[in-house]
Amino acid sequence: MNYQPLTRGEIAYLVAHDFPDGSVVNLGIGMPTQVADYLPSDREIILHSENGILGMGRAAMGDEIDLDIINASRTPVVLLKGASISEHTVSFAMMRGGHLDYSVLGGFQVAFNGDLANWITSGPDAIAAIGGAMDLAIGARNVIVMMEHVAKDMTSKLMPACTYPLTGAGVVNQVYTDLAIIDIKPEGFVVRAMVEGITLETLQEKTGAPLHTSDNIATIRRNPQGHPCY
Amino acid sequence: MLDKIRASLEEAIAPIQDGASIMVSGFGDSGIPFELMSAIMDKGTREITIISNNAGTHETGIAGLIKAGRVRKVICSHPRPPNSQTFANAYRAGLVELECTPQGTLAERLRAAGAGLGPFFTPTGFGTLIAEGKEQRMIDGKGYILEQPLHGDFALVRAHLGDRWGNLSYRFAGRNFGPVMCMASKHAIAQVNRVVPLGDLEPEHIMTPGIFVKAVVAIGGER
Numbered sequence: 001m002n003y004q005p006l007t008r009g010e011i012a013y014l015v016a017h018d019f020p021d022g023s024v025v026n027l028g029i030g031m032p033t034q035v036a037d038y039l040p041s042d043r044e045i046i047l048h049s050e051n052g053i054l055g056m057g058r059a060a061m062g063d064e065i066d067l068d069i070i071n072a073s074r075t076p077v078v079l080l081k082g083a084s085i086s087e088h089t090v091s092f093a094m095m096r097g098g099h100l101d102y103s104v105l106g107g108f109q110v111a112f113n114g115d116l117a118n119w120i121t122s123g124p125d126a127i128a129a130i131g132g133a134m135d136l137a138i139g140a141r142n143v144i145v146m147m148e149h150v151a152k153d154m155t156s157k158l159m160p161a162c163t164y165p166l167t168g169a170g171v172v173n174q175v176y177t178d179l180a181i182i183d184i185k186p187e188g189f190v191v192r193a194m195v196e197g198i199t200l201e202t203l204q205e206k207t208g209a210p211l212h213t214s215d216n217i218a219t220i221r222r223n224p225q226g227h228p229c230y
Numbered sequence: 231m232l233d234k235i236r237a238s239l240e241e242a243i244a245p246i247q248d249g250a251s252i253m254v255s256g257f258g259d260s261g262i263p264f265e266l267m268s269a270i271m272d273k274g275t276r277e278i279t280i281i282s283n284n285a286g287t288h289e290t291g292i293a294g295l296i297k298a299g300r301v302r303k304v305i306c307s308h309p310r311p312p313n314s315q316t317f318a319n320a321y322r323a324g325l326v327e328l329e330c331t332p333q334g335t336l337a338e339r340l341r342a343a344g345a346g347l348g349p350f351f352t353p354t355g356f357g358t359l360i361a362e363g364k365e366q367r368m369i370d371g372k373g374y375i376l377e378q379p380l381h382g383d384f385a386l387v388r389a390h391l392g393d394r395w396g397n398l399s400y401r402f403a404g405r406n407f408g409p410v411m412c413m414a415s416k417h418a419i420a421q422v423n424r425v426v427p428l429g430d431l432e433p434e435h436i437m438t439p440g441i442f443v444k445a446v447v448a449i450g451g452e453r
Contacts, residue, residue, distance in 0.1 A: 049403075050333065051257040051258070051260070051403045051406050052403045052405060052406055053403050066402065067259055067260050068260045068261070068401045068402040068403055068404035069260075069402045069403055070257075070258050070259075070260055070403060074258035074259065074312075079402075085402055085403055085405060086405075087405050087406065087407070087408070087409045087410060087437070088257075088283075088333075088337040088406050088407050088410055089337045089338060089340075089341045089410050091337075091406075092333065092334030092337050092338070095334060096334050096352070096353070096354060115357075125322070127309060127310055127317075127318055127321060127322075127328070128309075128328065128330035129307075129308045129309055129310040129330065130307050130308065130330055130331070130332045130333065130360070131307050131308040131332075131333055132307070132332070132333040132334065133332075134332040134334075134335075134354045134355050134358065134360065135332055135333060135334035135335070135354050138353050138354055138356070139334075139354075165358065165359045166357055166358045166359075167358065168356075168357070168358065169356060169357025169358065169373075170357070
């Protein structure tokens, strides 16, 4: 049976719909910023931005644009009612101090022990650029990584051990890919859900470390509105 | 009478000499003291160590100084802005040194310097390249690395309002590294959109108390 990998927008949609009402969330730069576009309107999800904003809203437009109100990707945004601004040490205390419910990060590689590599490749020309990634990786109560399951060179991004330099050791709780949602538990990669039509055997072929199965693996389907759900 | 107001950008930066370590506030383009940076460029200061979150955007500010060959070292968390290759080119040519530090660790190293603390243990970067060469310790089952306070000769910050005692308030997320850099440096210089009479800033709205600031200069342009 054929299967259709999730688009980046669909991965973002799934992540956005797994936050409980009232969650405080930091969305990292890159793919995770798309999650903001799919937050369910019937839940209050409070977004933190590393430059000191708690209670960040959508992208600013026209007269709303103020260059002193930007997100971590430097895009102008609006502030929600109830938003606060803090200086940098307080903003990072929110992360490192374990006050955030979720941080969502992009990833180059995730290992079955929860190691994350997302800040530098080992290429000879690579220049170190950490930003807030290491603080986000260790601080939040739940660290979610969004990434493609398989890299462009067809090697799996879910690995027995990361080959790129680590962002954090043993930090990742869940990985949302275009093929599956995988929890990281003491035994390693545990499949929570996979896209309709893919077999466990195929998923394992595309994964660099053993997959464990829970009692009931959910199927990610598209609902009549065209949105993914499981 | 305590009067920290300076008549011009040139006068405000007059104490800065070649070889100085200079903290520069800002995140992306918000909170960057572009006017003070231009004054440093005009003054011709060389051999600068820059301490900032980024290594400049476009070709202005820090990137402008790097391009002009004035910067020997950058201590920052993220030197690769999407809109500028200036740092990357200078770094690859061996013209500028880089110390890359996680952003929260950068902020906390500045805070430790400003608050009179010594080195501190942080979990950020444990088990990564950042930990190499640093003392590592397991405390209650959690790994930490020892990080050093980060002092600087000068801080250049952009605030919104300032008074002659050096009290500052900031606009929105332009605040970012401003308060902690004023604390961590020996000589903080603030450019403000407007100087206000003493007493106009409500005590509870002052974000940087004047004790941390040596000079305030108005740049005029209210935003």
